[in-house]
Amino acid sequence: MFKFSVLKFLAFLLCLAPLGYSIYQVYQLQTGGPHVLGADPAKELVLLQGEWTIRFLLLTLLITPLRRLTGWNQLQKVRRMLGLFTFTYASLHLLSYLFLLLELDFSNLGADILKRPYITVGFTAYLFLVPLALTSNNVAMRHLRNRWAVLHRLVYGVAILAVVHVTWLARSSYSEAIAYGVVVAILLVSRVFKDKLSLFRGAFKRPV
Amino acid sequence: MLIKHRGPGDVRSSEITSETVFYKRRQILKAMGLGAVALGAPLTHAAASGERELYSTNAPLSGPAWLEEKLNTLTPGQYSTRESATPFEYVSTYNNFYEFGTAKTDPAENSQDFVTDPWKVEVAGEAELTGRFNLEDIVNPYALEERVYRLRCVEAWSMVVPWVGFSLADLLKRFKPNSNAKYVRFETLYDPKQMPAQRSRFTTIDYPYVEGLRIDEAMNDLAFLAVGVYGKAMPNQNGAPIRLVVPWKYGFKSIKSIVKIEFTEHRPKTTWEMSNSREYGFYANVNPEVDHPRWSQARERRLPASIFSQNYVETLKFNGYAPQVAHLYKDMDLRKYY
Numbered sequence: 366m367f368k369f370s371v372l373k374f375l376a377f378l379l380c381l382a383p384l385g386y387s388i389y390q391v392y393q394l395q396t397g398g399p400h401v402l403g404a405d406p407a408k409e410l411v412l413l414q415g416e417w418t419i420r421f422l423l424l425t426l427l428i429t430p431l432r433r434l435t436g437w438n439q440l441q442k443v444r445r446m447l448g449l450f451t452f453t454y455a456s457l458h459l460l461s462y463l464f465l466l467l468e469l470d471f472s473n474l475g476a477d478i479l480k481r482p483y484i485t486v487g488f489t490a491y492l493f494l495v496p497l498a499l500t501s502n503n504v505a506m507r508h509l510r511n512r513w514a515v516l517h518r519l520v521y522g523v524a525i526l527a528v529v530h531v532t533w534l535a536r537s538s539y540s541e542a543i544a545y546g547v548v549v550a551i552l553l554v555s556r557v558f559k560d561k562l563s564l565f566r567g568a569f570k571r572p573v
Numbered sequence: 574m575l576i577k578h579r580g581p582g583d584v585r586s587s588e589i590t591s592e593t594v595f596y597k598r599r600q601i602l603k604a605m606g607l608g609a610v611a612l613g614a615p616l617t618h619a620a621a622s623g624e625r626e627l628y629s630t631n632a633p634l635s636g637p638a639w640l641e642e643k644l645n646t647l648t649p650g651q652y653s654t655r656e657s658a659t660p661f662e663y664v665s666t667y668n669n670f671y672e673f674g675t676a677k678t679d680p681a682e683n684s685q686d687f688v689t690d691p692w693k694v695e696v697a698g699e700a701e702l703t704g705r706f707n708l709e710d711i712v713n714p715y716a717l718e719e720r721v722y723r724l725r726c727v728e729a730w731s732m733v734v735p736w737v738g739f740s741l742a743d744l745l746k747r748f749k750p751n752s753n754a755k756y757v758r759f760e761t762l763y764d765p766k767q768m769p770a771q772r773s774r775f776t777t778i779d780y781p782y783v784e785g786l787r788i789d790e791a792m793n794d795l796a797f798l799a800v801g802v803y804g805k806a807m808p809n810q811n812g813a814p815i816r817l818v819v820p821w822k823y824g825f826k827s828i829k830s831i832v833k834i835e836f837t838e839h840r841p842k843t844t845w846e847m848s849n850s851r852e853y854g855f856y857a858n859v860n861p862e863v864d865h866p867r868w869s870q871a872r873e874r875r876l877p878a879s880i881f882s883q884n885y886v887e888t889l890k891f892n893g894y895a896p897q898v899a900h901l902y903k904d905m906d907l908r909k910y911y
Contacts, residue, residue, distance in 0.1 A: 391880060400662055403663075404667035404732075404876040405667065405876055407878060407883060468885075476869050480865075482867070533867075537675065537776055537777050538675040538777075540773065543775055
């Protein structure tokens with residue numbers, strides 16, 4: 366059934382590293398290293414999980430154009446894993462917000478959603494991710510056939526919402542939002558010119 | 574793992590007690606202070622030092638020799654809150670000083686080589702005495718006092734900081750402002766070589782940073798110029814060598830690393846107002862009833878927070894300093910003049 370792949374195994378470990386590091390930081394904080402995450406540790410944790418969500422999302426979107434560009438088809442093997450890690454970090458981001466920042470005080474959730482539109486945008490993006498995660502298995506792929514690819518185009522919407530989320534958070538500096546926005550724009554445009562990408566293959570040496 | 578749950582209406586008994594004490598204490602201290610002035614200054618210090626100990630830190634901070642000498646005679650000042658101060662390591666590592674970067678830890682990391690001595694402050698505008706002065710000459714006439722103030726950031730977090738400095742009003746009077754002086758405008762150093770974020774292309778802030786106060790606000794007893802914290806010289810990331818502290822207003826009014834003080838007839842355009850006037854007004858008084866367009870100002874997180882408790886406290890009007898400052902705004906619509 367399962368074929369062991371070194372590439373997949375290494376990718377899996379790498380994907381776990383940010384989570385492992387956060388767990389280590391929380392462990393340190395709770396066992397006498399009080400200054401590990403700064404004066405505002407919960408917010409720092411929420412932000413960290415959010416940053417990793419968007420990074421994994423961009424990595425996921427990078428796989429297909431990179432494969433077309435280089436012809437390295439093995440890359441396709443890790444795309445699903447990256448997508449599922451995007452969902453994992455997004456879930457951690459949402460859960461740490463609900464448990465640590467909101468302290469599960471849902472009477473304040475309404476006010477937060479009305480007052481902080483970026484929360485609404487972020488939550489919408491998360492809701493878009495849920496069906497993608499649920500249909501990422503082989504059974505769903507077979508069952509949905511052509512509709513699977515159509516459904517999974519939702520991920521482009523997620524990427525745009527993620528950039529809006531980050532932009533709306535900013536108070537004065539838009540460097541981060543612009544950086545993510547540019548990367549998302551390039552990745553989306555690369556889809557439009559997908560046939561042209563393979564023309565550059567000669568520039569890359571194909572792994573044997 | 575224990576997750577403490579507190580509803581929005583729940584107030585810890587410790588908060589209530591400290592508030593009551595705080596208000597009573599202020600009346601007592603005020604009376605004592607007035608009496609002491611009549612009898613001579615030393616009594617003020619004796620009375621105040623019986624009241625509480627000075628804050629200190631063993632962090633390796635030092636200023637120029639003249640400042641170190643003045644710090645030796647530091648005394649507890651008036652208007653201090655009894656709430657315990659936020660530990661020095663948080664006061665000095667969780668900062669908004671956008672000239673050194675927008676992340677909270679950026680200022681501490683990027684300001685280590687910032688040169689604050691020698692330092693000159695220009696005094697200009699509608700006053701009899703103007704010119705450029707060495708910082709030493711600015712600070713020299715005043716005895717340094719410690720004031721433990723609440724600091725409420727517009728981002729809805731707060732700290733309690735033991736500032737070291739002197740009254741802003743005392744300084745301003747020295748320059749004999751004339752009757753045209755309706756406002757005071759302050760300016761931070763502009764030096765892109767030393768302040769990396771001033772070179773950023775993606776900032777909405779037009780440097781140098783500018784802040785301002787109405788003259789009666791500036792002359793209020795609470796308005797303070799700080800040259801240190803925790804009994805030591807000011808860390809660079811906190812606005813060395815001299816910064817404003819206006820405790821009843823959101824933190825961004827308390828401008829850092831001041832190089833210019835100008836008396837003006839017209840209301841100065843301030844940095845955040847220019848950047849986004851819908852979100853940040855000239856007055857920026859702490860007010861739980863007037864929300865920021867993107868978040869509520871009804872409560873704040875008192876730092877340091879822990880992972881499993883956000884340490885929420887209700888925000889007080891004028892940051893709890895209404896008895897001293899509410900009269901300044903008595904006929905004003907604070908929703909309009911936010």
